[in-house]
Amino acid sequence: MSAAEGKGTGEFEPLIVAFCCNWCSYAGADLAGTSRIEYPPNVRIIRVMCSGRVDPVFVLEAFLLGADGVLLTGCHPGDCHYIDGNMKAEMRARYIRTCLEEVGLEPERFRLEWVSASEGVKFAQLIKEFTETIKRLGPSPLRVKGHGEA
Amino acid sequence: MGKPELKAKLRAAELAFSGERVRWLLGRTRHIAEVGKLKPVELQELLRSMLAEELERGLILSELKARGPLTVPELSEATGLPGKRVMWHLICMMKDGRVAISGKKEDYYTFSAA
Numbered sequence: 001m002s003a004a005e006g007k008g009t010g011e012f013e014p015l016i017v018a019f020c021c022n023w024c025s026y027a028g029a030d031l032a033g034t035s036r037i038e039y040p041p042n043v044r045i046i047r048v049m050c051s052g053r054v055d056p057v058f059v060l061e062a063f064l065l066g067a068d069g070v071l072l073t074g075c076h077p078g079d080c081h082y083i084d085g086n087m088k089a090e091m092r093a094r095y096i097r098t099c100l101e102e103v104g105l106e107p108e109r110f111r112l113e114w115v116s117a118s119e120g121v122k123f124a125q126l127i128k129e130f131t132e133t134i135k136r137l138g139p140s141p142l143r144v145k146g147h148g149e150a
Numbered sequence: 151m152g153k154p155e156l157k158a159k160l161r162a163a164e165l166a167f168s169g170e171r172v173r174w175l176l177g178r179t180r181h182i183a184e185v186g187k188l189k190p191v192e193l194q195e196l197l198r199s200m201l202a203e204e205l206e207r208g209l210i211l212s213e214l215k216a217r218g219p220l221t222v223p224e225l226s227e228a229t230g231l232p233g234k235r236v237m238w239h240l241i242c243m244m245k246d247g248r249v250a251i252s253g254k255k256e257d258y259y260t261f262s263a264a
Contacts, residue, residue: 061164064164088180095201142156
């Protein structure tokens, strides 16, 4: 995020990385956009073919590179294009949360949610809620100076 | 916790998640839960203890990769882990072929990443 985006407000603007699956969540995010539903500009979306593609290393790397929060979104259980990729993601999410606790980062900085292609409103709401959560938690200790700072 | 320490721990976590041990359990967790061999609480405890161990091993490996052959007291000082625990991790990692004895420094053996 450019420093300009947080300028003038004096408020901490979180940098959130969202991994969205191609078939449901990314389409949900697209629907939110085409429906002109407003949501905070703090999120950077990375499209992946399936939430099951997201290795825990990707999430840890995002935190290492200064992300304040990481969001993983996938198809609802039973709707996965690859049958059970989202169930694999759910298992990995459990590992990631445990790992974050062990490392000393708040596990709330990572969140897994199911968003379908028709849930543009839910996607926007989720981004709003998550941004608020991260604002409450404050900047990540690994935050890179200049990212979204006022 | 300082920024360098947190970074080192996250790097160690990356090493843990790239390693065979965590990946194997990650792949088998659903099966273990489905067949009911372990209760959810037991599975969670197993997961937590294994991740904690692998994080410590990741820290030791990072030190060995960054600073070359090191003795147990040196590793203990660098990682903040007790010497006995460092020794135990080194023996386990030697069994896995991740570290090897590379020489001697005074009365101590030096270890390096394999």
